Amino acid sequence: MEFWDIIWYIIVCFAFIAYLIMLWMIISDLFRNREQSGWVKAIWIVFLFIVPWLTALVYLIVHGDGMAKRSAREAAEFKSAQDNYIREVAGEKSPAEHIADAKALLDSGTINEDEFQALKAKALA
Structure with missing residues (x-):
């Protein structure tokens, strides 16, 4: 070609x-x-x-x-x-809703205080 x-x-x-x-x-x-x-x-x-x-x-x-x-x-x-x-x-969900959910889990005894603080820190990050 x-x-x-x-x-x-x-x-x-x-x-x-x-x-x-x-x-x-x-x-x-x-x-x-x-x-x-x-x-x-x-x-x-x-x-x-x-x-x-x-x-x-x-x-x-x-x-x-x-x-x-x-x-x-x-x-x-x-x-x-x-x-x-x-x-x-x-x-x-807003951070406040995540914290409220974590607080409900803490109040029901599903998670302990350390896990609640970790979830709270994660929600605020």
């Missing part, structure tokens, strides 16, 4: 991968879009396979702003759900 054949091969591979990424983004946006009916989505899918590049460019021009908004909204919902899960698993 000559040098320019290799360069051309790299350019073609790049364009093909870029097209696949764009196609994936468009199809995922179609399914995420709740404003369009199923028939409209089906028509977009059919045209994506019949005239792929033209349809993809038209879709990006027509729905580009909506794609960005839907993507940002989905990312915000995902982050919110993740933050809620982390808070649920990690717990959100």
